[in-house]
Amino acid sequence: MVLSVLTIGLASRYTTINYGFLNLLSCPAATDIVVVQYEQLNDLKVKFESSLERQDDLHAKFDLSFTSDNLKVAALQAEEQAETVAEQFLSGICTGFC
Numbered sequence: 001m002v003l004s005v006l007t008i009g010l011a012s013r014y015t016t017i018n019y020g021f022l023n024l025l026s027c028p029a030a031t032d033i034v035v036v037q038y039e040q041l042n043d044l045k046v047k048f049e050s051s052l053e054r055q056d057d058l059h060a061k062f063d064l065s066f067t068s069d070n071l072k073v074a075a076l077q078a079e080e081q082a083e084t085v086a087e088q089f090l091s092g093i094c095t096g097f098c
Contacts, residue, residue, distance in 0.1 A: 060066070088094045 085094070
């Protein structure tokens with residue numbers, strides 16, 4: 001009995017709230033506010049998704065395994081350049097860093 005009275009009371013309040021919300025939406029000023037806020041929310045969503053994509057790209061670009069591979073390649077290139085400079089220096093082609 002008490003449960004049915006509570007249910008009826010909640011149902012009537014819910015109906016009142018719905019009617020109030022519908023009346024609010026019928027007001028042009030309130031509708032404009034909702035539209036503006038919806039557009040702002042969509043703009044924020046687009047910016048967030050863009051930032052999330054950029055974060056993923058940067059994470060992939062600066063991943064430790066990728067960076068480690070790049071360092072190995074750079075070390076090999078530097079070693080080859082050092083050998084070339086040493087050979088040129090010893091052969092008398094250049095007197096400094098070539």
